Amino acid sequence: MKVVLIGVGQAGGKVTQSLAQFDYDMGFNAVRGALAVNTARADLQNLDIDTALIGQDRVKGHGVGGDNELGAQIMQENATEVLDELDGRITTEAEAIVVVAGLGGGTGSGGAPMLARELKRIYEKPVYVLGILPGRDEGGLYQANAGRSLKTAAREADSLLLVDNDAWRGSGDSVAAGFERVNDAISQRVGLLFASGEAVEGVGESVVDSSEIINTLRGGGIASIGYASAEASEDAGENVNTITSVTRNALLTSMSLPNAVKADSALLVVAGDPERLSRKGIERARRWVEDETGSMEVRGGDFPLGSDKVASLIVLSGVERSKRVNEFMDRAKEAANSQGATTDPDEFTNDELDGLF
Ligand SMILES: Nc1nc2c(ncn2[C@@H]2O[C@H](COP(=O)(O)OP(=O)(O)OP(=O)(O)O)[C@@H](O)[C@H]2O)c(=O)[nH]1
Structure with a gap:
């Protein structure tokens, strides 16, 4: 974007x-x-x-x-x-x-x-x-x-x-x-x-674009952002659990507004070497974010990045009613x-x- x-x-x-x-x-x-x-x-x-x-x-x-x-x-x-x-x-x-x-x-x-x-x-x-x-x-x-x-x-x-x-x-x-x-x-x-939001190619069709960022934030109010990363295997199939666990870390321990997990909408971007990113892992992590945030509107996608690590970036929108x-x-x-x-x-x-x- x-x-x-x-x-x-x-x-x-x-x-x-x-x-x-x-x-x-x-x-x-x-x-x-x-x-x-x-x-x-x-x-x-x-x-x-x-x-x-x-x-x-x-x-x-x-x-x-x-x-x-x-x-x-x-x-x-x-x-x-x-x-x-x-x-x-x-x-x-x-x-x-x-x-x-x-x-x-x-x-x-x-x-x-x-x-x-x-x-x-x-x-x-x-x-x-x-x-x-x-x-x-x-x-x-x-x-x-x-x-x-x-x-x-x-x-x-x-x-x-x-x-x-x-x-x-x-x-x-x-x-x-x-x-x-x-x-x-x-x-x-x-x-x-x-x-x-600028990436041109990713794993399959799921690359994030700027409209997804804009749509995630469209409801207005207060938003927060979190991020975590971990070493990934060269074999994408072995990274299904890694993607879920970095996503957990991002949401539960690293948000810019700690302890505000419930949201109206969310965006999950999984970044890493496309060879190491697993579609199944990204989808499983996206569904986990749906459950945790209580939101039916969780967008997910990937972002190609030349790195041995995989990273999860999460944006939550509509966190203004949180306890935090x-x-x-x-x-x-x-x-x-x-x-x-x-x-x-x-x-x-x-x-x-x-x-x-
Ligand atoms: N994260 C971060 N917070 C900062 C930094 N500098 C100041 N703050 C925070 O910003 C608030 C103060 O705002 P400033 O930006 O310093 O103030 P200002 O807008 O320049 O206003 P005046 O100094 O009153 O003219 C405080 O809550 C600081 O903790 C910084 O480099 N990083």
């Missing part, structure tokens, strides 16, 4: 760069454009991709310091400038636009949903938000910001692909090493997803209340979240 990426804020810019780099290093060529937008000049200076500094009249290039309402206002005031910047980049060949942001800060948290709304007004293509949830040990401001941003992003975007910052962090990681590990994991998973999301919204509400924020008491209720979809 050919995509154009727009990173908003610091995390958004870093993850966008990391995704563009992964796509380039792997020779996938699914990323057709990448732009980082920020209110902080210093955060843009460290990036190799194209950049746009906004809101200089308001914050003089210093960022919004976690004020996500200001982040949203600045994006609104500068929407025309950002859209002009994107004009030559979002060509007819692009099949989707992906806005990337950390939901806990200010610029990305407020700006990304606003930008998604503007993009949807103009382009007849799916607009997705790839949003990063703050880890549990991050402060109350981050949790409260992310709670609000999550709801707005889920409403404005065609789908909100959520990554929990705790999902893949190692227990002994420093903050910087933790971010790097999470950014690498996002790039690998999401990068492979975009690339899988409910727990996060409770945390966000508590954080907003303890800050004495003038929030509507119902702002973070699950009912309201439910009502969005």
Whole structure:
């Protein structure tokens, strides 16, 4: 699937760069454009991709310091400038636009949903938000910001692909090493997803194309992604169980939103050397995903990759009613209340979240 990426804020810019780099290093060529937008000049200076500094009249290039309402206002005031910047980049060949942001800060948290709304007004293509949830040990401001941003992003975007910052962090990681590990994991998973929609040949007829990604996400709401791999035998027939077990690992231990397994729809992509991929294994794994997710709409396919390993990539769509999301919204509400924020008491209720979809 050919995509154009727009990173908003610091995390958004870093993850966008990391995704563009992964796509380039792997020779996938699914990323057709990448732009980082920020209110902080210093955060843009460290990036190799194209950049746009906004809101200089308001914050003089210093960022919004976690004020996500200001982040949203600045994006609104500068929407025309950002859209002009994107004009030559979002060509007819692009099949989707992906806005990337950390939901806990200010610029990305407020700006990304606003930008998604503007993009949807103009382009007849799916607009997705790839949003990063703050880890549990991050402060109350981050949790409260992310709670609000999550709801707005889920409403404005065609789908909100959520990554929990705790999902893949190692227990002994420093903050910087933790971010790097999470950014690498996002790039690998999401990068492979975009690339899988680009494949031209696979095992039999089952190759994934971009319409299957788009259709899986069509129901809207919140989505998550997971991935696992294992060494495979040269004999495809011996890999039936391996494919099922990597699929189990992907769904049960490696999703970007842990412990949210029930879904409205799902996509399973099994990647590997076509000689090592077993049709029977892929179909059996697909049926297992159907049982686990409780979804009757599980698409499956393969993606040829020059590797001795087989890998399963899983996308779940419609996970917003999961316990995991409910727990996060409770945390966000508590954080907003303890800050004495003038929030509507119902702002973070699950009912309201439910009502969005
Ligand atoms: N995964 C990941 N998360 C990050 C990274 N950098 C920051 N975050 C998370 O993103 C949130 C903060 O968002 P930032 O992107 O730093 O903030 P911003 O959008 O630039 O907004 P301001 O700094 O307030 O102007 C926090 O929850 C961080 O944990 C990163 O490189 N990777």
